[in-house]
Amino acid sequence: MVLKAELHCHIEGAALPTLVESQAKKYGVDVSAFIHDGAYHWHDFSSFLAAYDAAANLFRSEEDYAALAETYLTGLASEGAVYSEFFTSPDHAERAGLSPQAYTEGLAQGIARAKAKTGIEGRIVVTGVRHFGPAAVEKAARFAATCGHPLVTGFGMAGDERSGHPRDFVRAFDIAREAGLGITVHAGEFGGADSVEAALDHFSPARIGHGVRAVEKPDLVRRIAEEGVVLEVCPVSNVVLGVFPGFAHHPFPQLYAAGCRLTLNSDDPPHFHTGIGREYAVASEHFGLDETALTAVTRTALEAAFVDEETRRALLLRLAAAEAARAVAE
Template sequence: MTDTLPKIELHLHLEGAAPPAFIRGLAAEKKMDISGIFDARGNYSYIDFWHFLKVYEAATETLKTPGDYHRLTRAVLEESAASGVIYCETFLSPDFCGGRDVGAWQEYLHAIREAAEEAERQDGIVLRGIVTPIRHFGPEKAKETAICAAETAGDWIVGFGLAGDEKIGKPKDFAWAFDAAREAGLRLTCHAGEWGGPDSVRDAIRDLGVERIGHGVRAIEDLALVDELAEHGTVLEVCPGSNIALGLYPGWRQHPVGRLFDRGVKVTISTDDPPFFHTTMAREYERLADAFDWDAGVFATIARTSAEAAFCDPATKDTILKKLESAHA
């Protein structure tokens, strides 16, 4: 039932979506030994969230050139389109794409956009970018990332976020970077409420002025906050499979996305870093339908919420909404 539904993904890390075989192939081409990040079956191997970050960054070491990112983008979008995704926003970090040098970042971005345009022509999937500093790299590097974002803000780079280790620093430490991005016309999101509790969600909204929260699921621990999110229409980019794989919740039925949805919070569904968590958008939908008895009507509501929360321009949004309407007619 869920396989054929058109899907919209708002929370996807480009490097984190790299199939393991793709990364192994790049490593072999470059004669790099990164065998330690895979298990015996060839999957990414990590023991907890903080080890996952190290494995993620080790995998990213194989991506050395704009050409590598062109190939990566094609590989990722092929997987997404096969899962029924028609529109996707991906996090991109100038930290990994040119070392936060604006000129180098522009070259990487050109290669990514070119690949995205090819995928749109071939598979009908639309991609847009959200520039994301890495929290545990610190606020000074985030300022450089914000300058890269501001220099390339427009019809394709549509947002600015913050990813990485939530336990490092406070959202307000990154206020300069978010102010610069806002002044450049970028829409704002921030990872919070995953490894940080409900207060991390409050801090991100108050100190950074974001309209979306990456994850945000631990808001459920403070029902007054849940009611505030519902009242203000703050959108949560929920990644259930990621949360379960990393041990945040023991299983799908215990995941709070069902309760958040029932309490009127605007929830969207994404995969985060799909091959790391053995998931796809189709699998997320499948497991949610099984855990919460969600039917096509619920998924249509979630897809529409996702389209309305997308950071793209009005014309692109209108096209996506029309596709959703025709699919659910």
């Protein structure tokens, strides 16, 4: 099995339907409108967001979030993942009546429990929600910068790419960068190549969440490759949400051939009937990546991870050992 790493997953969006149903029983909530037969059901982007928010609202305590992180990471490890970063949203926590600090502590407990069981390393990337406005994103950045939790290692921004001008959010990213946090930002998913270019110009991120619409502008693709910006690519999500009509139309092979640094990620896995294992399988089947190339994708993710250098070295050694063992077996 090729070892894997994931840099782009929204923790509330990773809640398994079975876990959400258990939470619903705990709080006396009917979830049959968006979960039945053990799966999420929605029909367009708006109903997906409604299902996402309704599920997220059922996590209301530190222990709820600990169970969520533990379940997600344990499942990820079973698919061969050695490292995960997931996006958190203090805004969702506050809507559920939990402080951002308690929310983070709960998730950190889940990370620790999963590591004790499986050895998987986990880190937290705090995100602001773009369409909540600059003040909300800046508030999330201040929390990320000052919370002091060792597992909070990055800051990003998700939400509607069409909302607000990038210059409105520059201060938030400056706050995070000054605190030594890694920087990523969603762009080039539902926004076109211009949204990727604007993100690079205004935020100077180390990574771009999605970024695949950059393919619409060849000069931008060259810039991404030359600057070594890492793209957090989520192929199944892109197809399920209609960003591209099918894997045959997905630009992963073009971006890869152009020398862009790419990773594979599941985004909101149970909503899209995917997981990190399926993302790697899609890259093999549809994009022509063999085991050596898939291992290189994992190496890129570990090199781009928002993690301390000692942990990075240990993870890269695990990857190299697995690669050597596979070579001997062949």
